[in-house]
Amino acid sequence: MTSLKINGKVHDVDLSPDTPLLWTLRDELGYTGTKFGCGMALCGACTVHVDGQPVRSCVTPVSAVGGKPVRTIESMASDPVGKAVQDAWVELGVAQCGYCQAGQIMTATALLKSNPKPTDEEIVAGMSGNLCRCGAYQRINAAVRLASQRLQGNRTGAKA
């Protein structure tokens, strides 16, 4: 039995220790906001936060998580930075098909927590591991910039 702390709630799961966190979140616990893309740590669709760090849940076994707090897209609306990112996403109409977006938002939120005022180059570099088959990269980067500005108290907008 493994105890996982997901979005502040403890879940006891009876799974093999090598079960990927992504499978556990989606299939066992119903946190289906986190998406399966490649299953090989290549696309970022499955990104969640473990102990505040962005990780690829498709290749993270539950045994490596232990009691560390896990945050998923379902909790971002109650996180000040996550909320600012989501608001910027909506304002700039970032999503196209939407499939990559949960992972993008989790990576963007982690980026702004570690670097609240990233340069354009740092945004591109920080988001570069998250793939978007729809090619929404310009809007994604603009929304990260807008969220950063809003969190700094700058109310001026940003264009995609």
Ligand code: FES
């Ligand atoms: S599904 Fe995990 S990185 Fe692609």
Ligand code: FES
């Ligand atoms: S919005 Fe479609 S894959 Fe990114």
